[in-house]
Amino acid sequence: MAETGTREDGRTPGDGDLLRPAPDGAVAGHPADASPQDRSPQDGSPAGDGERRRPGIGEGPGRLIVSLYGLFTVAAGSRSIYQLIAQYDRAPLAYLLSAVAAVVYAFILVTLVRGGESARRIGIACCALELAGVLVVGTLTIVTPSLFHDQTVWSYYGADYLFIPLVLPITGILWLRRAGAATTAA
Amino acid sequence: MIGGLTVAVSVAALLLAAWCGYATARDQSTKDWHFIGMAVVTVLALAQLVVGVVELTGGKAADGGDVIFVAYLAGAALAVPAAGFMSLLERTRWGSAIVTAGGLVLAVLEIRLFDIWGGGHG
Known part of the structure; x- marks a missing residue:
């Protein structure tokens, strides 16, 4: 994909790029700096040949x-913390589920930011877990609404959140799979 | 007062989302003008935060709970700056897509804010 292949800054996933300002291609474009360390070790491709690198799993569309x-970590996390503190007795199962969802979101977030091949695999597994959670909780809220006394992030397949909780893990899996395919093709 | 600001923030957020969505479609990263737009939307959201807190201290109460109301006000004020920060890190079309998402999220937060405040009473 052309627009994701235009990065020339030679950064690798997982080098803490969240803490760095965005380099302009003009400043950081030193193809000669592409040392073997610039590739992930699992990459298996000849490194340092100055070819345009693909974006890491936390870059570009990632x-x-x-x-x-990040948004859903904050949304689910703050919601469950508030509800667990303020009204735990009302619907403990629903609030604990929101807390679990927040932890899963946070874990995937960290995985994506860290990057690398093993992180990519763990990310796919967690996205699958998240998708299963949305599907199970979404179905349960329709089949046995009495189980939950209040809404969770995953109730009704995330309808309260524009179904993003349902779409996000699918998008995540597709993206991580494609990022992996790009690795083996490189 | 809150009601008018809610409408203003919503419209501004949607305009920002459309503008950056256009940049995404044209395969462009966010430019200085986009960041000025984000600043305008953020100033509106900050004004909403201040007015909301002032109204609460003035004796009014949010129907959905004051804590939740302030939390949503804070979230609304942070949504676009957070998206802008991410778009600074991502100098591709996807940086524009992030700001588009940020604008849409802010618009949704405004709808929730309207409900939590209690719709009718100002």
Whole structure:
């Protein structure tokens, strides 16, 4: 994909790029700096040949996914913390489920930001877990609404949140799979 | 007062989302003008935060709970700056897509704010 292949800054996933300002291609474009360490070790491809590198799993379209996971970590986390503190007795199962969802979101967020091949695999597994959670909880809220006394992030397949909780793990899995395919093709 | 600001923030957020969505479609990263737009939306959201807190201290109460109301006000004020920060890190079309998402999220937060405040009473 052309627009994701234009990065020339030679950064690797997992080098803490969240803490660095965005380098301009003009400043950081030193193809000669592409040392073997610039590739992930699992990459298996000849490194340092100055070819354009693909974006890491937390870059390009991945950065949008990272942002959305950050959003949902904050949304689900703050919601469950508030509800667990303020009204735990009302619907403990629903609030604990929201807390679990927040932990899963946070874990995927960290995985995406760290990057690398093993993180990619763990990320796929967690996205699958998240998808299973949305599907199970979504179905349960329709089949046995009495189980939950209040809404969770995953109730009714995330309808309260524009179904993003349902779409996000699918997008995440597709993106991580494609990022992996790009690795083996490189 | 809150009601008018809610409408203003919502419209501004949607305009920002459309503008950055256009940049995404044209395969462009966010430019200085986009960041000025984000600043305008953020100033509106900050004004809403201040007015909301002032109204609460003035004796009014949010129907959905004061704590939740302030939390949503804070979230609304942070949504676009957070998206702008991420778009600074991502100098591709996807940085524009992030700001588009941020604008849409802010618009949704405004709808929730309207409900929590209690719709009718100002």
